[in-house]
Amino acid sequence: MVLAKKSESQTNNEASVQSMINKYVKRAHESLDIMANFDQEKIDKICEAVAIAGEQNNYALAKMAVEETGRGVVEDKAIKNMFATENIWNSLRHEKTVGVISEDKEKELIKIAEPVGVIAGVTPVTNPTSTVLFKSLIALKTRNTIIFGFHPQAQRCCVKTAEIIRKAAVSAGAPKNCIQWIEKPSIEATGALMNHPEVQLILATGGPAMVKAAYSSGKPAIGVGPGNGPAYIEETADIKRAVYDIVLSKTFDNGMVCASENSVVVDSSIYEQVKKEFASWKCYFLKKNEIKPFTEKFIDPKRGTVAGPIAGKSAYEIAKLCGINVPEDTKVLIAEYKGVGKDYPLSAEKLSPVFTLYKAKNHEDALRICTELLNYGGRGHTAGIHTNNQALIKEFSIKMSACRILVNTPAALGGVGDLYNNLLPSLTLGTGTYGANALSHNVSASDLLNIKTVAMRRDNMQWVKVPKKTYFEHNAANYLRHMPDVSRFFIVTDQTVANEFGNRITDILANRLGEKSYEIFQAVNPDPDSDVIFDGVHRMKIFKPDVIIALGGGSVMDAAKAMRLFYENPDMSFEDSYQKFLDIRKRTVRFPKDNKVKLVCIPTTSGSGSEVSPFAIIKDAKTGIKHPLCDYSLNPDVAIVDDQFVQNLPENLIAAAGFEALAHAIESYVSTMATDFTRGWSMEAIDLIFENLEKSYKGDLAARNRMHNAATLAGMAYGNAFLGVGHSIAHCLSSHFNLPSGVSDILVMPAVIRFNAQRPNKLAMWPHYATYRADRDYAKIAQSLGIKGTKNDELIEGLCQKISDLAHSLDISLSLKDYGISKSEFEKQLGEIAVEAYGDQNTVTNPSAMLISEIKDLLLKIYQA
DSSP states (O other), rough: OOOOOOOOOHHHHHHHHHHHHHHHHHHHHHHHHTTOOOHHHEEEEEEEEHHHHHHHHHHHHHHHHHHHOOOOHHHHHHHHHHIIIHHHHHHHTTTSSSSEEEEEETTEEEEEEEEEOOOEEOOOOOHHHHHHHHHHHHHHHHTEEEEEOOOOGGHHHHHHHHHHHHHHHHHHOTTSSEEOOOOOOOHHHHHHHTOTTTTEEEEEEOOHHHHHHHTTSSOOEEEEEOOOOOEETTTTTTTTHHHHHHHHHHHHHGOTTTSSSSSEEEEEEGHHHHHHHHHTTTTEEEEEHHHHHHHHHHHHHTTSSBOTTTTTTTHHHHHHHHHHHHHHTTTTTEEEEEBBBBBBBBGSSSSSSSSEEEEEEEHHHHHHHHHHHTTTTTTTEEEEEOOOOHHHHHHHHHHOOEEEEESSSHHHHHHTSSSSSSSSSOBBBOOOOGGTTTTSSBBBGGGGGGEEEOOOOOOOOOOOOOSEEEETTTTTTGGGGTTTTEEEEEEOOOOHHHEEEEEHHHHHHHTTSSSOOOEEEEOSSSOOOHHHHHHHHHHHHHHHSSSSEESHHHHHHHHHHHHHHOOOOOOTOOHHHOOOHHHHHHHEEEOOOOOEEEEEEESSSSSGEEEEGGGEEETTTTOOOEEEEGGGGSSSEEEEGGGGTTOOOOOOHHHHHHHHEEEEHHHHHTTTOOHHHHHHHHHHHHHHHHHHHHHHHHHHHHHHHHHHHHHHHHHHHHHOOOOOOOHHHHHHHHHHHHHOHHHHHHHHHHHHHHHHHHHHSSSSSSSSSSSSOOOHHHHHHHHTTOOSSSSHHHHHHHHHHHHHHHHTHHHHHOOOOGOOOOHHHHHHHHHHHHHHHHSSGGGOOSBBBBOOHHHHHHHHHHHHO
């Protein structure tokens, strides 16, 4: 294919056009720089001067527009000019568009308005002067400069409009080139303006080709789509008002407002009444034999829309041009029609006092016809309905692909806003993606702003959540005798605890006054799995408790929490319940806010702290993986910390539980979620454990009482501050190698402390402190325990040694080898364990954001310890 070379005259013409556009753009940027320093008061003064000038000249400019274009009604164009000044300025008068425009003190967000820059303004032949007034006002209000490309058929009236308002703006203090226009209009010049690299935005109103060119420029463009809006007169409508509104709309400026009704759909039950009412307003119904010849002259066969010379003419003039004889005072021409689409040319947009009339069998048929009309060149623009049926208004609004749904309103005057409704007043009506537009609303000044958002660093409101009541000291379980508003007690426990303490609880319940009943579920195993949980839920469905009593160690209390969760929320799956989250308030899976069944937790070991925490550790019966469930809806309602249940614990359980509580206390102290409130609980628990664990192990009952309290304090701390990667790894080791809880915690603790005490490779996101502090926190724990040292490193190493010494004093080995775990078996499962630990909820709040590779390295160090 050989491309024809441009002639010398063509090349010279293009260069001349480009030079002209360059000059306009350069001047516009100079004015833009001046206006950048204007405050809101000065901008508003300029805009008010423009609005006044436009309003004062509304009639003269309207007269010029009609004389030049041969379209429309002078008086109606005068109203448009007044609307473009009075109504538009009234809507903008108090709008902030300069500097700080809003400040949200609660969210600590500040919004600052800046101009978008130089705007290319393209105007139509249908609404020439009013569009110039409107676009100039919204541009100046936002400190933008604008360069117009006027429609050649409306050049003189648009230039006059621009001259008047620019003079007013300059007199009020605006730079002289804030408003400019192409003096020698052409398609080439408008194209060069829209494609100029230093024009920041295009504001295009015009035909489909011009709007498409604007969107094809490769820069932000605000354009409008065609309107082929239907109006539906439904059988409950006020027929006289509906007809009056439509006649008003179609005769206003001879139907050139793009929102005006192009077709009217009427229920068959009122069709003849509606026709009679239109006829009373001097509307002419085309005879059947007139429709075809009328169509041939009315519709441009190439474009499929109204022929150029016809748009904006009066009904009488249009009839004359199309060879139809009608009375001179005819207001609207109506064609009764049955089809929509290319084979039915009059179903297209008409931009004149002409519409097609459709008879609908029922609501469903009417909505079908309206949808087809919108789809034939009017999607996204406007649809109207006249009805008193509120349910139908909603149905119509949902089903119509239009951005403006006008109810009992003349569409031409309703679509532009403010006059018949509270829509934003505008002469540029977006059609959204329905009509290939960027915006779906009435365009205004806010669309010509760049909004800068200043986001201050925030510290979210925090909380401390614990059970509503916590009872402690010897025989605190007697609270159950008087617990109010309950009568059906479902006791969750394991067989060992049931045999030892079950009667103590049932004896207390037997002494309650009034009606009471209980059932004991004693099938909980040391690592409760999902099968046990759903077995308990099944039993609860039969018994229908109003209170659950969890009597046992952490496993029992965790099981009871999960049973209540799934009993009250049967639609929640086990997989949903352990989904990981970054912020408990924003988690994807929603937990219940309130529980109808009360939960009382009575610990019989001194370690888990589950009696006061929102955690439950449950094993997946299918995979064998332990999952932490966490939500404040899991928190017990009542905790009873009664040392009568821990006086005869075996030594190995005292040791394991004690180290589980120690892990809770230390990890919650350095967690990214730790606060001044939780650190107090953590530190007190740490001090109590180091002071009392060995004594408790050796039989000191007073020390066991203090250890029982320490475990609950640690539970309160980690229930609000959460934990870290140590617990994540401990869960995995416990699952994979059957290590008891507590033992797995102490095995990993020294290595995890040493790791977290090093400046992190990957920094933790969103910590509740200004900068990394885990090394100082560990050192502070050491100092509280009386460990000597002058540097943090010395104190931290002393803490690790003290933990090791305590473990050895309780006959607990810190080597995985001593638990029968071979290196080959460990390395075989290493990758799987690292991934599982990374996915554990506790890892999220570790003071160092963990990489899976780092967890692998940490696991190897733990094995080699």
